[in-house]
Amino acid sequence: MKHRRRLTLMxxxxxxxxxxxxxPELLGRDRPVxxxxxxxxAVEQAFDSKQSGRVYEVAGVVDRELADxxxxxxxxxxIVRLESGQTLLIAHNIDxxxxxxxxxxxxxxxxxxYEWTERGGLLHWTHxxxxxxxxxGWIRHRGETYR
Numbered sequence: 001m002k003h004r005r006r007l008t009l010m011x012x013x014x015x016x017x018x019x020x021x022x023x024p025e026l027l028g029r030d031r032p033v034x035x036x037x038x039x040x041x042a043v044e045q046a047f048d049s050k051q052s053g054r055v056y057e058v059a060g061v062v063d064r065e066l067a068d069x070x071x072x073x074x075x076x077x078x079i080v081r082l083e084s085g086q087t088l089l090i091a092h093n094i095d096x097x098x099x100x101x102x103x104x105x106x107x108x109x110x111x112x113x114y115e116w117t118e119r120g121g122l123l124h125w126t127h128x129x130x131x132x133x134x135x136x137g138w139i140r141h142r143g144e145t146y147r
Contacts (some may be wrong), residue, residue, distance in 0.1 A: 040084045043114060043121065047086065052115045055135050056123070058082055059109045062102050068094070075124075076100065080108060089122035092139060092146070097127035100139050100146050109140040 039058035046054060058080070066077040066089075075091040076099050082088065090110060092100060102108065112123035113134070126137040128147045139146045 040082045040086070043082065043088065044084055044086055046114050047116060047121050050116045052121075054114055055111065055125075055137070056114050057109065057111045058088065058123070059107065060088070062104050062106045062108060063087060065102070065104060078102065080110065087120045089117070089119070090126060090139070091122055091124040092126045093124075096130060098146050100141050102141055106141060110138070111135075112137040 039056045042054075043056050043058055046052070046056070060080040060082040062078055063081040064079040066079065069075040069077055069091065073093050073095045076094050077092075078090050080088050080090055090112070100108070110123055110126055112126040115122050115124065123137075125134055126139050126146075128136045136147060
């Protein structure tokens with residue numbers, strides 16, 4: 001009886017953990033974003049302190065389109081200028097998500113993982129994680145969300 005109760009409590013604990021960790025994604029909702037509210041300010045702070053690996057949501061205007069990265073997984077690449085003036089390289093995996101049909105001057109909203117670089121940083125993981133280990137990213141453009 002004691003062992004059955006322990007097993008039940010362990011399974012209940014694992015279930016609660018799974019709901020907290022993966023529930024929002026399983027239900028089609030996004031997980032909370034590191035850095036919170038103002039994505040521009042949070043990215044600027046991450047840039048200033050050379051931090052990487054946190055998920056942010058930002059909005060900006062496409063400043064430049066770049067050639068696709070075709071080494072390994074293919075990535076659509078473009079530069080976004082945030083309202084603060086900072087630029088970010090966006091690397092959107094087009095083997096896992098649809099290409100975003102954008103042009104210079106288009107406004108986009110992006111959720112992805114920030115990596116520090118000397119030029120302002122980059123956002124990647126702007127798509128779902130097929131293994132479910134990371135928060136899902138996305139790009140919103142003209143009312144459509146690309147995951």
